[in-house]
Amino acid sequence: MMTNAAVRLLAQYNRWMNERLYAAAEVLGEELRTADRGAFFGSVHGTLDHLVRGDMNWLARFENQPLPDFGPGPLVCPTWEALVALRQQTDNRIDAWAAHVSDEWLAAPFSWYSAMYNQQMNMPAWIAVSHFFNHQTHHRGQVTTLLSQLGMDIGITDLPMMPSLNNNVAPA
Known part of the structure; x- marks a missing residue:
C-alpha cells in the first residue's frame, strides 16, 4: 500500500x-x-x-472534477511556451494534491470510467496513484531516449540520486 509520504516523494521526483x-x-x-x-x-x-494531458486527467479524477476539455487537435499545447507553462502549473497542482492526500483516501476504493478501455474501473486509490506516477516515468523514459538519440545526456535519473535525498550528488 502507498502512503502520503510515498506520494509526496514521487511528486518531488516528478x-x-x-x-x-x-x-x-x-x-x-x-x-x-x-x-x-x-x-x-x-x-x-x-x-x-x-x-501533461495524462497528468491533468488523473488529477481531475483524483480531485473528483470533470476531465479537462482539451478541444480539437492532437496537442494540448501546440507551442513550446504554452507547454512549459502548463507543465509548471500541473506540477504545482501535483505537489499541492500530494501534500494533502491522506493515507485513508489512498486505501479507499476508487472508481472511474476509462475511455481507453471502455469500462468502469474499480480498485484501491493507491493502485491508480501508482499508475499515475508509473505513467510519468514511462513517458519520461521515452523522452530521455529521444534526447539521447539527439546526443543529449540528462545524467542520472534514478530516484535515490535525487539531490534532496542524496547530499553527495550535485544536481544535474
Missing part, C-alpha cells in the same frame, strides 16, 4: 525530472523538438504534451 527534461528540450530548439522521431507520440514535444 518535478525534478520534468525540470531536467524541459531544460534539455529547450536547448533543442523548435525544429528538433517537434520533429517526428518515430516515438509513440512522434516527437519530444508530442510525448511531453501527452504526459
Whole structure:
C-alpha cells in the first residue's frame, strides 16, 4: 500500500525530472523538438504534451472534477511556451494534491470510467496513484531516449540520486 509520504516523494521526483527534461528540450530548439522521431507520440514535444494531458486527467479524477476539455487537435499545447507553462502549473497542482492526500483516501476504493478501455474501473486509490506516477516515468523514459538519440545526456535519473535525498550528488 502507498502512503502520503510515498506520494509526496514521487511528486518531488516528478518535478525534478520534468525540470531536467524541459531544460534539455529547450536547448533543442523548435525544429528538433517537434520533429517526428518515430516515438509513440512522434516527437519530444508530442510525448511531453501527452504526459501533461495524462497528468491533468488523473488529477481531475483524483480531485473528483470533470476531465479537462482539451478541444480539437492532437496537442494540448501546440507551442513550446504554452507547454512549459502548463507543465509548471500541473506540477504545482501535483505537489499541492500530494501534500494533502491522506493515507485513508489512498486505501479507499476508487472508481472511474476509462475511455481507453471502455469500462468502469474499480480498485484501491493507491493502485491508480501508482499508475499515475508509473505513467510519468514511462513517458519520461521515452523522452530521455529521444534526447539521447539527439546526443543529449540528462545524467542520472534514478530516484535515490535525487539531490534532496542524496547530499553527495550535485544536481544535474
